[in-house]
Each structure stands twice: as structure tokens, then as C-alpha cells.
Amino acid sequence: MKTTKPDNHPIEASLGSHLERRVATQSALPGxxxxxxxxxxxxxxxxxxxxxxxxxxxxxAANVAWILLGGQGVLESFSKPSNLPTLISLMAFLVIRRVCRRGTKLSMSRLMLLDALCVMIPAVAVAFPDAQDNAAGIASLLAVLVTSDVLILRAVTIPSTWRRTLVIGLISTLPVQLSPLYNPGAIQNFMTHNPVPMRHVLLFLWAMIGVAGAAVASQVIYGLRRSIRQARQLGQYHLVEKIGAGGMGVVYRASHALLRRPTAVKLLLPEKAGPADLARFEREVQATSQLTSPHTVPIYDFGHTPEGLFYYAMEFLEGEDLERMVQRHGPLSFPRVIHVLRQVCESLAEAHEMGLVHRDVKPGNVVLGPRGGRFDVVTVLDFGLVKSIDAGPLETASGDGGHVAGSPHYMAPEAIQGKEVDPRTDIYALGAVGYFLLTGHRVFEGETFLDVLAKHLDEAPIPPSQRVATEIPRELEDLILACLAKRPEDRPQNARALAARLAALAVSFPWTDEEARQLWESPPTEAAPAEDHPTDEEKTIIIDMSRREEPLARAR
Structure with a gap:
């Protein structure tokens, strides 16, 4: 029969946990x-x-000075008793550093003990000088100076409240204050210059000045750390680092205080907190939270701070967005492109069937990476421009009927003209994404975004096979060009229809999870983009429809 060690008493475990949480709070530490x-x-x-x-x-330095100025030998110099406090302190520092650096996670109580020993050991060491080297009792004052220096160094290095620094400081100065009890030689020399009461007053004053300086330093640094921590705390989420920014928001990698899972938090910029922008932000959250496709980013939470800063939390995704991936590694193989587009179709199909149009499908809003035990998994992001199919043609994310929004290189002609948008608008954008993945080029380029928009309206795209040296199956090229048709009725009519045609191609040109695994586990390679490959990030813009005719005419 297997025996197990009995668990700790629940009350003891609770007290230990409470102590560690309290210690962590008093240490002004992040996270x-x-x-x-x-x-x-x-x-x-x-x-x-x-x-x-x-x-x-x-x-x-001290021993070199003894050798050069005192005429002593090396062995004689290094064997002087006055070196003992420094040697003890050196060994203590090295041992404690070794304990902290050996890779073992120490408990908070042990760390706090080591923190105190870092000051106590040098303070005790310098308080026991050799009586023969204490002319006029200077060693006691030097001990106070050294202890004060160690305290201040600790205050600026180790996070601590001023109360803890004050307690450690007072205890560390006791050996010097009590020196007459164990070192009568020092006080005998000192008394020839100062009365006994004056010696104690001087030592006490110098010691308290050092302790007070260290406590003030701890309080200032503690306050700064606490302010930074509070500024990076958003409800239950601790913001770790900025990972992206857009036209209306900033995205941070964060962690949940209790669940400890990595999270991405999107904040609405304060200057974008007008009624229309808040409505768009809220619509993005509400629309995305209704979608359950494994290829749509899940939303965890939505709210605002007491200061009025709006945010929502979503899953933190490993991997890269498609725009950055192509910029860094070059075009994707056509079987992989088919695999990626099929997954995007699954996300869009659910949205379309719920009466929603994404309207901002672009490589930067599609993340590819390992997820759920698979390696090439697509996740669609940023439903900030989502629109109900039942809405009017000029209703936009901003709520202003005089504007349309989108990313110029991926906008369908009907969206540019302010006409009715439907699932076929997303199909056009997805065709432009596929074109970019196959060739590393955007469908149309221009000196300004107005030039690009005009080409979407008038020009036929160059076939992908003519822009790369690698082979592209004719069936895939025809499908991409069909998605880029100027008239919506000439495109695949929805994401399900496009997914079915891509699935038929995947039978002839499969992309396996093993191929994806080898690609993700191999060392990353950076491909230098061609001179005409885009290296800038695609931005979402808003077009004033009341003034569109004149600039577009000039662009043509």
C-alpha cells in the first residue's frame, strides 16, 4: 500500500500563503x-x-596602497586584520548571490531573510575592527559610514517599503552603537579626544542620518514602482508590453491577475473616445463575442476603468500576422496559401451567416501560428469595421453616413463608391489577401491611396503567375482573379462557396500539419524583400464620401 506524506495543516498553509502575499505587497513588486x-x-x-x-x-586598492606606501610585502599586507571585515563581506555577497543565481525558486520568506543578511553581515563585520588600528576611534565612524553606504545601495537596488528599510537600518547600526561592550580599545583611544556621551551622540547621529537617507530612497523608489505598477494595471489585467497600435487603439500583452493566462488587451486611445468611436469600439466587441469559430479571436472581457479608459481582453495569439510574415520570409507556397484561405473562409462564413460583414480583411488582421496542438492555424482579428448586412449602404463603423472606411489595398470597388456592401465585399478583400500571399505584392500600388482606390475601380489586376517565378496552378489563379472581379455578382457569392472551391483545390494540392510543424520548428530565415515588395504596414482609412468624386477624378 502506497503511503503519502500528510498535507500541511490548512490553517498553517493559509497563514503561510497570507504571509507571502503580504510580503509581496510590502515589497512593491510587479505582477x-x-x-x-x-x-x-x-x-x-x-x-x-x-x-x-x-x-x-x-x-x-587598500593592499596596493599598503605595499607601495607602507613598504610591506604582499603576504604581510594581505594578512592584516583590517582586511577581515572586507573579506567577510565579500564572501557573504558571493554566497548569497550564488544562492539566488543557482536557478532554484526561493520562497518569499527566504528571500526576505537573504535581503536582511545582505546588510546585517557587512554591518556586523565592520563593527568589530582591531583595536590597534583605531586611532582616535575613527574605526567606529568608518563602520557607520560603511553601514550607511550599504543601506543606501540596498535602497536603490532592492524593492522595499521605507518601514522595512528603517527596521533593517536600525538593527544593522546596533553593533556599532554597542561597540564599547566588546571593543574597549576603540573607546579608550576615542575618549582622549571626546567625552563618552559625545561619542555616543555622534555615532547615533551619523547612524540615523544614514538610516534616514536609505529610508527616504526606498520610499521614493517604492512610490515610483507603485505608480508604474498601478498605471499598468487595468482591472484584473496587468499590462506587460505594447505589441501593436492602430488608428483607434493600442494593444498590449497582458496577464490576468488570477487566471495567469496570457492575454491581449486592446485600449481605446483617449483622443479616440468620442461617441462615434465608442460606438465603433463597442460594436467590435459585441460582434466578435458572438462569433464562436475556432478561427475567430475569442473575447474574454470588456469594460472601462474609473478614469473612463475603455478596453477589451482577448486571447493572446502566438505566431505572426500574414503581412509581417510575408515581409520577413517572402511569399507562401501555394498549398499553404490554400490552407490559410480556407481557414479565413470558416471565420468569415460564420460572420456572414449572422448577417455581419467584416469590411477590413487584410493580412495584418490575420494571424498564423501554432494553436491547440496544430501548427498552421489561422485566427481572424479586428472586427472594428463590422457592419450588419441589413444596414444602409453608407452606414459606417463611425456611425457617420458621409464616410466609408477600410484598408485601401484591400477595399472592394462597391465599398470605395459607398454602395451597398455584403459578404462579396469580404470575398474581394480575401482575394487581395491571397494575391499578396502568393506573390508578395499587393494587387495595386500607387503613389497615394487615392491612386490605389482608382485602380481598384478601373484596372484589371496582373495575373499572379506573371509576378513571380514560381509555379501557381491555373485553377488557383483563376479563383483569386474571380474574387477580384469588379462586379460583386462575378465573384464567389459568399465565404462558404469560396471555401468549397478551395477545398477542391486542397485535394490536389494538400498542405499537411507535418509540413507546417517542420516549418515552424526550423530556424527562422529572413528573406530580403524585392525592391517593389511592400514593407510598410497597411493602415485603415476613412473616406469622406461627400468629396470623393473630385480626388478620385484627379487620381485617374
């Missing part, structure tokens, strides 16, 4: 308890490294 431990451990290691270097330099 959750695990992050707090790691941060404190690294800062103690840094403090000990700096302290060890200072001790080594002082030890070397």
Missing part, C-alpha cells in the same frame, strides 16, 4: 506572487554582485 519572487530574487543577486565588486576593489 503576481511568482513574478514578485523572481523579481526580488534577481534584485538581491544584483545587489550582492555590486557589493562584491566594491569589496574586491576596496580590498585590492
Amino acid at each position: 503576481d506572487l511568482d513574478e514578485a519572487r523572481a523579481f526580488l530574487q534577481s534584485r538581491i543577486a544584483l545587489f550582492c554582485a555590486v557589493g562584491a565588486w566594491i569589496c574586491a576593489v576596496l580590498l585590492a
